[in-house]
Amino acid sequence: DAGITQSPRHKVTETGTPVTLRCHQTENHRYMYWYRQDPGHGLRLIHYSYGVKDTDKGEVSDGYSVSRSKTEDFLLTLESATSSQTSVYFCAISESRDSPLHFGNGTRLTVT
């Protein structure tokens, strides 16, 4: 799957705890993205990165932060998880702004 590894694949956590999801790529692509997918909402962009230390917000960024200290890694952090953040999270990468996005296989997060 285009050299994208998401970890963990599944996680169950309690409300109020911090959670970090990791996306690792081996393609050396400049752009990386975090999406969430929920029934009835499709995929929605949380944050994206256009280079090391360069990030920007998507349409549903509240409650999430990201960091990219290396080209290959893009971390998504939920500082204090809430039940509304129960979702499937997908990481994607693209070589340039106009290149197709390629997605990882997702992390299923359950906040109890």
Add this chain to the structure above:
Amino acid sequence: DAKTTQPPSMDCAEGRAANLPCNHSTISGNEYVYWYRQIHSQGPQYIIHGLKNNETNEMASLIITEDRKSSTLILPHATLRDTAVYYCIVRVRGTASKLTFGTGTRLQVTL
């Protein structure tokens, strides 16, 4: 970004061509048409994209009308493994963040 309209579901017999329509009547000149699909519980998979010319790759063909207001994704010989949700997306050229997924078409390929 232009909005897209797709039928919620379609059926196709295995071995036949699957033709998935998409309406994007408000598309502007600098917007591409992208197609992705998502097989249950997997990440979306890129299929094909185009600006105004028809495109073909190893997975599918994309036919865009001359006025660019609609397009059709063609899977020439559908198999059971093509059963998935297919998303038609319009994306502004040069905007990395703008890939907005709608609800797509659920294609069921049957024997």
